[in-house]
Amino acid sequence: MRCPACSYDNDAHEDYCAECGHDLEAKAVAEGDNTGGVIPYKNPRALGAYYLGLFSIFPLLGLFMGIAALVLGRGGLKAAKEEPVIKGTVHAYIGIGCGSVGVLLNAALIAIVIMGLVAKNQ
Secondary structure (H helix, E strand, O other): OEOOOOOOEOOOOOOEOOOOOOEHHHHHOOOOOOOOOOOOOOOHHHHHHHHHHHHOOOOOHHHHHHHHHHHHHHHHHHHHHHOHHHOOHHHHHHHHHHHHHHHHHHHHHHHHHHHHHHHHHO
16 A cells, blocks of 8 residues: 555555554545545645646736745645645646746736837837
């Protein structure tokens, strides 16, 4: 049986993980979140980074969303590394990637607007 905490492959008859001591029988009790393990509801930073990163493509307001997605994504990755059971690394990476693109697009948009204003005044 694979340990949900550290991914160590234990013998099928073990009650506790031989590597980290995690209770393997506790895995049998489902929390009933109905997400099928797809949504990392236990890692709100990764989930927040994901949504903020996706919405960071909106003009101007997206700049702040992108920056927040980068910060939350980093925190989500750190939390998932410290406690693997909460998951969320994929959501955090998507948030970081989309947030980076959103910040770059919004910075380019701001630069284009400023250059247009400067050219208009000359």
